[in-house]
Amino acid sequence: MDPGKHLVIPPGSNHHDNARKANRNLQWLGEKMPPRIGSAVFSTLWNRWTTQRRFQKRGPCLLACGSPDGDSIEHYSRCPVTKRLCRQHLHLDPEVFATLHAFVLAHPSIWSQEDLATLGVLIYSVYNVTNRIRSQGASREIVYDALVQMCREGVKGDPYAMKILAARWPSSTNTRLPAVSLLPWTKKTKKLREQRNQM
Numbered sequence: 001m002d003p004g005k006h007l008v009i010p011p012g013s014n015h016h017d018n019a020r021k022a023n024r025n026l027q028w029l030g031e032k033m034p035p036r037i038g039s040a041v042f043s044t045l046w047n048r049w050t051t052q053r054r055f056q057k058r059g060p061c062l063l064a065c066g067s068p069d070g071d072s073i074e075h076y077s078r079c080p081v082t083k084r085l086c087r088q089h090l091h092l093d094p095e096v097f098a099t100l101h102a103f104v105l106a107h108p109s110i111w112s113q114e115d116l117a118t119l120g121v122l123i124y125s126v127y128n129v130t131n132r133i134r135s136q137g138a139s140r141e142i143v144y145d146a147l148v149q150m151c152r153e154g155v156k157g158d159p160y161a162m163k164i165l166a167a168r169w170p171s172s173t174n175t176r177l178p179a180v181s182l183l184p185w186t187k188k189t190k191k192l193r194e195q196r197n198q199m
């Protein structure tokens with residue numbers, strides 16, 4: 001399985017855990033961050049990016065990394081330019097946050113409010129910059145600056161979000177997110193799982 005194209009479920013977790021984490025994280029972003037960020041993240045979770053891949057076509061990466069068929073969420077989530085933005089501007093570990101698993105808010109290493117908020121800013125920036133380049137075009141040289149500028153626009157006018165982005169450097173203290181309450185397996189679900197495992 002190609003981890004760039006498919007979600008790889010880490011050992012010890014399952015789809016139920018991932019769905020609950022993603023749902024909890026989406027709710028948190030919706031409550032704490034500007035609506036424009038919640039909207040970009042929602043569009044990502046529901047595969048609403050108008051990429052070539054979505055229409056079963058191929059097109060080059062609009063962030064100009066050189067990937068000939070990179071116009072897809074799967075690619076943008078782990079594009080070298082996205083990784084650079086994580087490293088140089090957002091103080092996010094690209095190994096964790098520049099992944100499809102993080103772009104759908106389900107990565108198990110998203111544990112702090114600050115990182116989750118900043119991930120929302122990252123998704124907002126990549127989503128909007130690729131949209132603008134798709135409709136208006138852009139020279140290769142300005143792509144990275146456009147991403148940085150879009151991060152600033154994402155938090156504009158929202159004191160909480162602006163404070164989080166400003167505190168990414170040099171480093172900030174992280175506040176743990178509330179734990180996800182994992183519902184215990186019901187007897188019925190347990191039975192179904194046992195039956196499925198026997199098949």
Ligand SMILES: [Zn+2]
Pocket residue numbers: 061062063064065066067070075076079080081
């Ligand atoms: Zn790329």
